[in-house]
Amino acid sequence: MMIRALYIHIPFCLAKCKYCDFNSYPLAVFERTRKRRAENYLAALRQEILLLLKDISLDEIETIYMGGGTPTILDTDQLVSFMEFLKSQLNFSRIQEATIEANPGTVSLEKLLALKGAGFNRISIGIQSLDNWMLGFMGRTHNAEEAAAAVSMARETGWENINVDLIYGLPNQSTGIWEDTLRRVIQLDPEHVSSYGLKIESNTPWGRDYSNNQLSLPEDEVVFYMYETLQSTLIQNGYLHYEISNYCKSQKESKHNSIYWHNEYYLGIGSGAASFYNGKRFYNIKDIDLYMDSLAKGFRPHEEAIDLTLEDQMSETMFMKLRLISAGVNIPDFKKRFGISPIDKYYNEIKKLIDLGLIHIQGDAIRLTQKGIPLANLVFMEFV
Ligand code: SF4
Incomplete structure (x- = not known):
């Protein structure tokens, strides 16, 4: 990506x-x-x-x-x-x-x-x-x-x-x-x-x-x-x-x-900035002076790098894209990226949330309903 x-x-x-x-x-x-x-x-x-x-x-x-x-x-x-x-x-x-x-x-x-x-x-x-x-x-x-x-x-x-x-x-x-x-x-x-x-x-x-x-x-x-x-x-x-x-x-x-x-790759620079690429999340040193010291010595100022499993990336993609009220989770895009439909991957979670009236499937997308928007954190918890 x-x-x-x-x-x-x-x-x-x-x-x-x-x-x-x-x-x-x-x-x-x-x-x-x-x-x-x-x-x-x-x-x-x-x-x-x-x-x-x-x-x-x-x-x-x-x-x-x-x-x-x-x-x-x-x-x-x-x-x-x-x-x-x-x-x-x-x-x-x-x-x-x-x-x-x-x-x-x-x-x-x-x-x-x-x-x-x-x-x-x-x-x-x-x-x-x-x-x-x-x-x-x-x-x-x-x-x-x-x-x-x-x-x-x-x-x-x-x-x-x-x-x-x-x-x-x-x-x-x-x-x-x-x-x-x-x-x-x-x-x-x-x-x-x-x-x-x-x-x-x-x-x-x-x-x-x-x-x-x-x-x-x-x-x-x-x-x-x-x-x-x-x-x-x-x-x-x-x-x-x-x-x-x-x-x-x-x-x-x-x-x-x-x-x-859309949970795509991005780079963040500066003290405390986060990045996401090559399947990893990176966090820069938060303290301004330590951040500057690291660069003065010629080192990338990473404090932490976390490998994200495919499972992590799928779960993050679900709850990040559900934030997008009009776009939602596009089912074919998810399948293209991860090789599995989100409906197959999260069948039980999606069924439960549809039954509660918090999300719905319309055409190719899974979206929050009006009832689900203010309760979005509860929806996201299902995919964590
Ligand atoms: S201190 Fe105030 S102005 Fe500065 S980042 Fe925080 S909220 Fe924004």
Whole structure:
């Protein structure tokens, strides 16, 4: 299988949000230290690509995704020159989608113009909420006005593929606050919306508050209502609900993330990044300094490599593709890849889930039903 997707991890943010357990760290506050640290990290990323190229061809790469962290915390010249480096190493004429994640407050008209000129053609803006009290409580470093301004600036500078990230099910978030955020998102008219229900992670400030009974979350019924409101609002406004947590205008599915959801091969570079190729999953060293040390010594920065058996790959393919609401698990494709129909392989599991009304078979595909979408985790458990 070809490797068609390249993920680049930038592990720096302005500050740590209270719910976040991603591999991200506040970047130094002093301008000189900050610039030097970012430069050293970008040099390590370049080195990782050069080392990769000794073993793996990147000629088939079609999508690039620079995520984090907050990539746009880096200076414009650093980001542009990194893209120039990528252009010199990849077959850039094949690139269909190059996404950069951005946070409000770290973009300007000049930066957005330069990033577009450098070759990015999709931007994913972490607005999360459009309620100022909520944003402050989450520890976000921007307010609702800056979030809306970031989307407007992207539009003004010619970006035609804008995603916004939203979170629901937040502590103290009322259904009214959520409905107001959705109403204002519709006015911003992004091409793509990613929206996840909050999951409390134990190693975060909110995780600690929750275990000390200092954080109260909305009841399950309220969270379910928020999910239903999200789905109906976006569908009524012309969006396709194509993945459990993702909605898009026509033809604006995320090509990069679709490669993950189809369980195809991808490469990830940067601290803590994961890759999947040659039937193995690789995890890079998470600690930024140890990651950079490894590359300085000329070693690929792998912390762990896991061999995936065929059984593992079949099971992962089932639950990843079931995430794709409109595409689902294509039965002939599965059979072509693994030599067995998913119906023969998982007969009992599939029958049970059909009887429960959580999945159905239509034509060549197995898909989640409307009832199955919010219960997707229960469905996935059957294939683990
Ligand atoms: S901006 Fe994103 S990656 Fe950075 S701390 Fe907040 S949630 Fe985490």
